[in-house]
Amino acid sequence: MTMKRTTRRKRKQKRCIRIIIATFLIFLSLLIIGGISLFALIQDTPALSEEQLQNPSTSVIYDKNENKVANITGNEHRLPVNIDDVPTQVQNAFIAIEDARFRKHSGVDLKRIAGAILANMEEGWGAEGGSTITQQVVKNTYLSPEKTLKRKAQEAYLAIQMEKNYSKDEILEMYINTIYFGHGAYGLGAAAEVYFNKDVSELTVSEAALLAGLPQRPSGYDPFKYPEAATDRREIVLSAMERHNFISSEMAEEAKNTEIESMLSQEQENNSYQGFIDYAIEELIKKGFEENELYNGGFKIYTTLDPEAQAFTNEVMTGTDTIPFPDEAFKAGVVLMDTKTGAIRAIGGNRDPEAEGIQRGFNFATDIKRQPGSTIKPILDYGPAIEYNNWSTYHQIKDEKLELDGKEFKNYDGRFHGIVSMRESLVNSYNIPAIKTFLELENDQAKQFAANLGIDLEHAYPSYAIGGFGNEDGVSPLKMAGAYATFGNNGQYHEPYAVTKVEYPAGEVRELESEGQKAMNDYTAYMITDMLKDVVEEGTGTLARIDGLPMAGKTGTTNPPEGISAGSTDSWFVGYTTEYTAAVWTGYETTSTEQFISKEDARISRLLFKEIMSHASQDIETADFTKPSSVEEVMIDTRNGKVASNHTPSSSIVAELFVKGTTIPMEYKPVQKDTTNNNSNNQEEKEKKEKEKDQKEEKKEQEKMEKEKKKEEEKKKKEEKEDNNQEKQDSDDNNASNRDKKEKNTDEDANNNSEQNDNSEEDSEDSQEENDSNETDQPGSDDESNKEEESIESDKNNNEEEED
Numbered sequence: 001m002t003m004k005r006t007t008r009r010k011r012k013q014k015r016c017i018r019i020i021i022a023t024f025l026i027f028l029s030l031l032i033i034g035g036i037s038l039f040a041l042i043q044d045t046p047a048l049s050e051e052q053l054q055n056p057s058t059s060v061i062y063d064k065n066e067n068k069v070a071n072i073t074g075n076e077h078r079l080p081v082n083i084d085d086v087p088t089q090v091q092n093a094f095i096a097i098e099d100a101r102f103r104k105h106s107g108v109d110l111k112r113i114a115g116a117i118l119a120n121m122e123e124g125w126g127a128e129g130g131s132t133i134t135q136q137v138v139k140n141t142y143l144s145p146e147k148t149l150k151r152k153a154q155e156a157y158l159a160i161q162m163e164k165n166y167s168k169d170e171i172l173e174m175y176i177n178t179i180y181f182g183h184g185a186y187g188l189g190a191a192a193e194v195y196f197n198k199d200v201s202e203l204t205v206s207e208a209a210l211l212a213g214l215p216q217r218p219s220g221y222d223p224f225k226y227p228e229a230a231t232d233r234r235e236i237v238l239s240a241m242e243r244h245n246f247i248s249s250e251m252a253e254e255a256k257n258t259e260i261e262s263m264l265s266q267e268q269e270n271n272s273y274q275g276f277i278d279y280a281i282e283e284l285i286k287k288g289f290e291e292n293e294l295y296n297g298g299f300k301i302y303t304t305l306d307p308e309a310q311a312f313t314n315e316v317m318t319g320t321d322t323i324p325f326p327d328e329a330f331k332a333g334v335v336l337m338d339t340k341t342g343a344i345r346a347i348g349g350n351r352d353p354e355a356e357g358i359q360r361g362f363n364f365a366t367d368i369k370r371q372p373g374s375t376i377k378p379i380l381d382y383g384p385a386i387e388y389n390n391w392s393t394y395h396q397i398k399d400e401k402l403e404l405d406g407k408e409f410k411n412y413d414g415r416f417h418g419i420v421s422m423r424e425s426l427v428n429s430y431n432i433p434a435i436k437t438f439l440e441l442e443n444d445q446a447k448q449f450a451a452n453l454g455i456d457l458e459h460a461y462p463s464y465a466i467g468g469f470g471n472e473d474g475v476s477p478l479k480m481a482g483a484y485a486t487f488g489n490n491g492q493y494h495e496p497y498a499v500t501k502v503e504y505p506a507g508e509v510r511e512l513e514s515e516g517q518k519a520m521n522d523y524t525a526y527m528i529t530d531m532l533k534d535v536v537e538e539g540t541g542t543l544a545r546i547d548g549l550p551m552a553g554k555t556g557t558t559n560p561p562e563g564i565s566a567g568s569t570d571s572w573f574v575g576y577t578t579e580y581t582a583a584v585w586t587g588y589e590t591t592s593t594e595q596f597i598s599k600e601d602a603r604i605s606r607l608l609f610k611e612i613m614s615h616a617s618q619d620i621e622t623a624d625f626t627k628p629s630s631v632e633e634v635m636i637d638t639r640n641g642k643v644a645s646n647h648t649p650s651s652s653i654v655a656e657l658f659v660k661g662t663t664i665p666m667e668y669k670p671v672q673k674d675t676t677n678n679n680s681n682n683q684e685e686k687e688k689k690e691k692e693k694d695q696k697e698e699k700k701e702q703e704k705m706e707k708e709k710k711k712e713e714e715k716k717k718k719e720e721k722e723d724n725n726q727e728k729q730d731s732d733d734n735n736a737s738n739r740d741k742k743e744k745n746t747d748e749d750a751n752n753n754s755e756q757n758d759n760s761e762e763d764s765e766d767s768q769e770e771n772d773s774n775e776t777d778q779p780g781s782d783d784e785s786n787k788e789e790e791s792i793e794s795d796k797n798n799n800e801e802e803e804d
Contacts, residue, residue, distance in 0.1 A: 058186075059299040061277055063307050064343070064500075070273055072281065072295060079189030081200050083173035086188065090203050092246035093212035094176060097237045099133040100244045103168050107134045107159035133175050134159040139293075180295035181211060182218030195223065197265035205247060206255035207263055209237040217291050219281070225362075227260045234260070272314055275349030276305050279366050280498040287512065289502075300503040304343035309336055309616050313346040316611045323607045325351065329595065332604070333364030333585045335481040335496070336612055339576050342482065342494025342514045345616070369474025370585060373467035373556030374429045374540075375572045376475075378528045379483055381437040381465050382426055384449040386659070387524040389440065393423045393531055394636050394656035397433040404462055409435055423656065426531045427539035429555065431466045438465035452519035453483035453493055467556055480574045481583035486519050487528050488552065488576040490628070493519035523630040527657045528552075530625070536575065544573055544606040546614050550624040551577045555606065560596050567596040573605040575613065577622050584608045632660045 059072040083091070095102045101109050109132050131139065138158040162171065181191035191211050192200045203211070213233035214221050223230035235256055242252040280303055285291055294301075313334055319325045325332075334348030349363035385391045399417040402409045411417070411430050425433035438446060439462065447460045457464070458472040469475075478496055486493040497514040504510075532552035535541045540555040553575025557568040569591045574583040584605045588595045627633070635644040636656050643664065644653045658664055 059294055059297055059301055061273070061280065061305075062300065062302045063305040064303065064345075066302060067307075069305065069307060070277060072277065072299075072301065077184045077190040077194065078186045079193060080177045080187060081173075081189040083169045083176075086173075086176065086200055087203065087208075089205050089247065090188075090200065090208040091172060091176075092244075093205070093208040093237055093241060094172075095133070096240040096244050096246050097212050098136070099131075100240070102133050102172070105132060107161075107163040108132065108156045131155075132159065134162055134171050137171060137175050137178070138162060178296070179215045180218055180292060181214045182222055183224075195264060204255070204258075205238075205241075205251060206234065206258040209241065209255060210234045210260070210263070213237045215292055218295065219291060223260050223264055231260050273305065273307075273310060275363050275365070276303070276310060276344070276347045276498065278349075278363060279344070279347055282366075283498050284502070298505040302500045302503070303498050304338070304345060304500060305498070306336075306345040306616075309612075310346040312615045313348040313612055316608060317348045317351050319351075320611070323604060323611065325604065326598070326601050329588060330601070330604075331364050331587060331589060332608060333366075333368060333477045334582065334608060334612060335365050335477045336580060336582045336616060337481050337485060337496055339485045339488040339579055339581045340494075342485065342496050342516075343500075344478075344496050344498045345580070346612075347478075347498075348612075364477075364585065366476055366478045368476050368585065370476075370570050370587070371467050371469045371558040372475050372480065373558045373568075373570060373572055374431075374434075375480060375554045375556035375574050376464070376467040377426060377429070377434045378487065378532065378554060379450050379453060379455065380446045380460065381434045382422060382531070383487075383520065383524055383528050384441050384445050385422070385437050386527050387449060387520050388442070388445050390659045390662045391422060391437075392634075392656055392658040392662075392664075393421065393527055394634075394641075394654070394658075395422045396420070396641070397422065397425060397436055399425070399430055399432050402432045402435060404435075407463075409466075421656070423531050423534065426554075427534045429535075429540045435462050435465045438462060449520070450483075452517075453486050454495060455479055455483055467558060477574075477583035477585050480572070480585075481581050484554075484574045484576050484583065485581040487525045487532070488578060488581060488625070489516075489525070490522045491518060491520040491525040492516040521630065522628040523659050526625065526628055526631050527659075530627075530657055532575075533625075541573065541575070541606065543603055544575060544610045544613075546610060546617070549577060549613070549617055549622055551575055551613070552625070553609070557597070557602055561591060561593075563593045564591075564596050567598050568602060569596065571597050571602040571605045573609045575609055577613070577617060578625060579620060579622050580613060580616050582609050582613050582616075584612075630660050632658045632664075634658050634664055 060068055061070045061072055063069050099109070101111065105111075135155050138155050166174075176188040178187060180186055181188075181194070183194050185191040185194040188211065189200055191214070192198050192203055192207075195211065196203070196207055198207070210223065210230060210233075213230070213236065216233075220226065221230045221233045238247070238252045238255050241247045242249055247255075280301065281291070281294060284294055284301070313336065316323060317332060317334065328351075330351070332348065332351050334346070335344060336346040337344045347363070347365045349365045349367075382391075385395070396419050399411070399420050401416065409432055411432060416432070417424075417428075417430060420428075420430065420433060422433070422437070424430075425437075444460065446464075447457050450457055450460075455475060457469075459470060461470070463469075464473075482493070482496045485496075494514040494516050497512065499512050501512055502510045529552045532554055533550070535555070536545050536551055536553050541553050544553055544555075545551075553573060556570070556572035556574070558570040560567045560569050570585060570587045572583070572585055574581075576582070586601070586605045586608070587597055591597075633655055634657075635648075635653050636642070637644040637648045638652050638654055639648075
């Protein structure tokens with residue numbers, strides 16, 4: 001037994017030894033593998049350079065020809081400070097929000113990472129970051145912003161090396177002198193001057209907290225533009241300072257009660273490309289780039305900017321002899337882009353030259369959400385009708401009184417035009433045919449078509465058909481340019497873009513050009529374009545016409561608030577050639593009875609378009625739009641809606657477009673989908689007419705019976721008189737007898753004539769009622785046609801005064 005126990009004990013010991021050895025070997029292997037992996041990750045880590053640590057690289061903007069146009073911050077402003085001149089409380093503001101254990105760790109702080117997670121959960125996202133200040137200096141100076149294991153390993157390695165070579169004060173000094181604070185200010189010294197016009201040594205706790213919160217998102221927390229967001233961020237910093245015992249609760253509360261606006265000085269930074277640069281930054285942020293890394297990462301940012309077009313746009317936006325802006329408060333937003341690619345060539349974001357130069361200022365070309373007026377008709381009405389219903393440009397629509405949900409819609413000229421084609425409706429910008437077309441679409445076809453063109457709408461009510469958007473929806477010139485360019489690009493949509501590629505300091509390149517997507521069939525794009533060419537040639541957009549340049553476009557205005565009878569709130573013109581597309585909006589930030597767009601002012605959007613498009617197109621060959629094989633041109637006899645014959649007079653022939661393969665009817669009869677309200681109104685009108693007709697017939701019948709009764713009574717009296725006076729009559733001479741006969745015949749003739757007149761009136765009224773009934777389904781009479789022809793000249797004079 002003893003020997004057996006000894007044997008079992010030895011076996012257990014051997015197994016334990018083997019497990020220990022195996023565990024050691026595994027650990028050793030992992031250590032070796034980890035070491036090798038770590039070595040592989042850090043072997044190409046750049047060496048620390050004091051010069052580079054003191055002066056991190058600034059990202060640079062390049063134009064479409066890859067020529068440098070500006071630093072991403074515009075004019076850089078640097079004012080280095082010595083750490084000894086920075087008050088302790090100011091230092092602590094940055095340490096509290098960025099790295100509370102800065103003076104205790106050796107470059108990488110695991111406890112800091114865990115604490116950051118907890119602080120973010122308790123105080124809100126952004127309360128603390130995971131990287132130490134040392135790591136941030138390394139990242140901003142040497143490494144790309146890619147979130148990869150290799151980058152993090154190199155960052156940690158360099159941070160440890162940096163802690164060995166530099167003191168904590170030296171590292172903190174590097175940090176506050178190199179981070180970007182917005183408005184072109186690099187470093188704490190420049191930021192104190194830009195935001196408060198102070199020296200760093202004079203900063204208060206509240207001011208220090210505001211500045212300490214900016215580097216995370218210099219534009220998002222910009223106190224000039226977003227004072228509320230800046231205030232919230234400052235409070236997060238102050239709470240962090242209080243939590244880490246850098247300030248008392250009383251000091252924190254006092255600092256929080258200081259209003260942001262009272263602290264700030266005014267800062268203006270002029271850059272003629274600033275509006276374009278701002279949009280490029282916004283675009284990169286949406287594509288995943290971190291804002292602070294864009295400013296400090298040393299990127300080469302290649303854009304679509306055309307410097308010459310941008311300079312000319314800036315010039316005309318300030319006003320010229322041909323474009324007389326009414327006052328300084330009158331605003332405009334312009335986007336010029338490549339029709340084929342979606343590349344943005346110029347952005348006119350603000351008429352005020354000083355405001356245009358303000359970094360991150362409001363951009364009326366990209367930031368606004370306004371009602372588009374009639375410029376939306378090709379997008380929500382006629383485009384979908386062609387795409388989904390295969391309508392031709394000659395499709396007949398009845399322009400008549402229209403009431404929906406108690407609201408009566410009108411055309412800009414206050415008239416109804418009877419039966420009109422889709423082309424006539426769009427060229428003359430009639431509202432009622434546009435709404436009727438919209439009502440013909442099924443489900444969300446209009447919304448889907450618009451979404452394919454980059455315009456996402458929350459709703460699509462009938463009022464949207466003529467550009468009367470609600471508060472939830474609205475468009476900018478940028479959105480409208482992207483949508484209209486799709487019509488000029490055979491139905492291919494490119495999301496407008498400003499950045500073609502970004503090159504990292506290490507040489508890696510990220511391509512960012514927009515990829516085209518099919519938004520509609522080529523026949524839809526061409527048929528809309530063909531009608532919009534007529535808008536420019538003979539419709540509401542003739543003022544924007546450029547001689548010799550094949551182009552298409554559409555005007556748009558929106559109704560003013562109550563109290564303004566002859567004016568509008570917004571004025572648009574969006575147009576395109578095969579090379580360029582431009583969208584122009586004009587108006588006031590706030591419309592009032594003292595500040596609105598007059599009829600004369602409404603011309604400015606078309607004039608701006610004409611100037612900018614003329615300049616962009618002056619040195620290039622612009623081809624006309626090419627009709628695709630999917631479209632068939634048909635000659636129509638306007639007298640009867642049939643295909644024209646060899647005998648049709650040329651004055652009665654129009655060329656219209658049909659989707660190839662669809663049936664071309666020999667005669668067009670308008671058929672419109674009735675709405676609930678229309679059905680109700682029509683039924684009431686019909687019942688009213690029938691009731692009136694019945695009443696008239698009953699009245700006539702009663703009158704006829706009364707006349708017959710009267711006639712019988714008169715005849716009876718005469719017979720009685722004849723009986724009573726028979727003897728006397730016998731004695732009368734023949735002349736008296738003849739007179740009696742004559743009087744009787746005269747009475748009978750009078751009664752007969754009266755009856756004939758009654759019957760004639762009844763027939764006439766029945767005929768008139770029949771004509772009234774026929775007018776509902778038939779085109780206007782010849783007399784109406786003549787009147788309409790007489791008003792053509794008036795229409796031509798009025799079509800430049802569109803009012804939606």
